[in-house]
Amino acid sequence: MEHVVIVGAGLGGVRTAEQLRSGGHRGPITLIGAEEHPPYDRPPLSKQILSGAWDAERVILRDKPALDELDITYRLGSAAVSLNGTTVGLDDGTSVAGDAVVIATGVTARAIPGQPGAVWSLRTLDDALALRDALDNSRSLLVVGGGFIGAEVAHAARARGLDVTVLEAMPGPCERALGREGGALAGRLFTESGADLRCGSRISRFVDAHTVELADGSTLSADIVLVGIGATPELSWLAGSGLDVGDGVACDRTGRAVGAAGVWALGDVAAWWDDVRGGRCRTEHWTTTVDQAAIVARDILGLELPAPSVPYVWSDQFGLKIQLVGRPDLADNVLQVIGDGLDGGPVRGTVIGYFAGDRLVAVAGFGAPRHLPRLRGLVATGAHRGTVLSLAQELIGGVV
Numbered sequence: 001m002e003h004v005v006i007v008g009a010g011l012g013g014v015r016t017a018e019q020l021r022s023g024g025h026r027g028p029i030t031l032i033g034a035e036e037h038p039p040y041d042r043p044p045l046s047k048q049i050l051s052g053a054w055d056a057e058r059v060i061l062r063d064k065p066a067l068d069e070l071d072i073t074y075r076l077g078s079a080a081v082s083l084n085g086t087t088v089g090l091d092d093g094t095s096v097a098g099d100a101v102v103i104a105t106g107v108t109a110r111a112i113p114g115q116p117g118a119v120w121s122l123r124t125l126d127d128a129l130a131l132r133d134a135l136d137n138s139r140s141l142l143v144v145g146g147g148f149i150g151a152e153v154a155h156a157a158r159a160r161g162l163d164v165t166v167l168e169a170m171p172g173p174c175e176r177a178l179g180r181e182g183g184a185l186a187g188r189l190f191t192e193s194g195a196d197l198r199c200g201s202r203i204s205r206f207v208d209a210h211t212v213e214l215a216d217g218s219t220l221s222a223d224i225v226l227v228g229i230g231a232t233p234e235l236s237w238l239a240g241s242g243l244d245v246g247d248g249v250a251c252d253r254t255g256r257a258v259g260a261a262g263v264w265a266l267g268d269v270a271a272w273w274d275d276v277r278g279g280r281c282r283t284e285h286w287t288t289t290v291d292q293a294a295i296v297a298r299d300i301l302g303l304e305l306p307a308p309s310v311p312y313v314w315s316d317q318f319g320l321k322i323q324l325v326g327r328p329d330l331a332d333n334v335l336q337v338i339g340d341g342l343d344g345g346p347v348r349g350t351v352i353g354y355f356a357g358d359r360l361v362a363v364a365g366f367g368a369p370r371h372l373p374r375l376r377g378l379v380a381t382g383a384h385r386g387t388v389l390s391l392a393q394e395l396i397g398g399v400v
């Protein structure tokens with residue numbers, strides 16, 4: 001491959017460029033990014049940026065001199081508007097022709113129909129910096145959606161002493177990721193922080209940017225209303241490209257876009273074939289994006305591919321790290337393997353195992369970072385319940 005054009009200058013885009021260079025690619029690389037900022041990292045936006053612990057510089061993954069070191073041509077502040085074969089059209093009317101194109105355009109925050117423009121969401125560095133200022137100057141926050149981002153924003157607001165209300169449509173927060181039991185534990189973190197968590201609550205409409213109406217006709221108002229109900233893949237620029245785009249760019253198991261020679265996609269925007277599920281799925285996880293960038297770069301270069309890794313995601317909520325390894329959605333039963341959070345004991349230190357029959361498919365740790373690395377190995381091998389429980393006993397006893 002000669003010229004590789006990467007569209008999307010976020011985590012996946014910059015990691016692909018790095019991996020191409022470290023894999024020996026000497027040809028030109030062009031990195032196209034819609035935002036003016038150099039590539040930056042998103043997990044700290046809802047954590048260290050909102051808390052005020054970091055300034056904006058700390059989230060930059062590679063500044064312009066560091067991109068120059070990689071010998072990359074970058075077009076920041078330039079949005080791709082079309083894809084024709086392996087030629088990318090830009091919003092200034094120019095185009096960039098590559099031999100290979102890598103799509104890494106991520107996602108945008110999902111909005112509720114009728115959502116006023118002044119309602120907040122959190123996706124970009126600019127969103128985070130503005131939200132931090134708003135939190136500093138407000139007394140109340142209403143979060144619509146109790147997922148990871150909603151939880152992290154609620155935490156930042158509670159840490160400042162704001163009154164926080166969280167509306168979650170499901171029976172518990174973070175349930176989509178953590179399942180019913182994990183969601184119940186996460187819910188305790190909200191309420192123990194003093195947030196008013198209302199599960200099974202849906203809004204019927206926005207009265208204005210500060211007030212929502214609930215299904216029962218009652219209204220809730222706050223200085224800041226933030227919607228965190230998930231994200232949709234950034235595909236609008238691919239209309240007319242001929243790519244198979246449903247929920248994400250349909251790809252095979254190495255990120256090659258289905259039916260499009262010379263085009264790969266990765267990260268939040270891509271729906272890769274997953275042998276375990278027997279279907280395509282999109283994963284909005286930091287580590288998955290990094291792994292996929294390595295696979296795509298090596299596939300472009302014709303190098304041996306790394307072995308697939310176990311999915312991992314984390315979230316920092318209310319002073320505690322939640323870590324999830326594996327695929328809870330494959331489980332048909334759940335067991336508390338360490339701690340007693342599910343029995344009303346402290347959430348901190350609790351670890352839940354998710355099983356398909358007797359085989360471990362995922363673990364979730366709540367403030368248990370010491371234990372996760374060993375348990376992660378058991379998820380990778382699909383360990384038997386008995387093996388999981390004996391390792392858990394050893395971990396509790398401090399034997400390993």
Ligand code: FAD
Pocket residue numbers: 007008009010011012013032033034035041042043044045046078079080081104105106107122123124149234237266267268269283284285286287289312313314315316
């Ligand atoms: P992104 O990093 O989003 O980059 C996509 C880039 O493409 C963006 O810069 C965008 O501007 C650009 N772009 C879009 N359209 C175009 C276009 N038409 N032309 C050119 N450029 C375009 N994951 C975890 O595992 N743990 C966490 O704790 C965690 N916390 C998070 C907190 C926040 C606030 C957010 C927003 C995400 C978090 N994530 C977390 C998810 C993680 O950051 C993503 O999985 C990761 O950033 C995906 O990388 P990406 O390259 O696919 O997309």
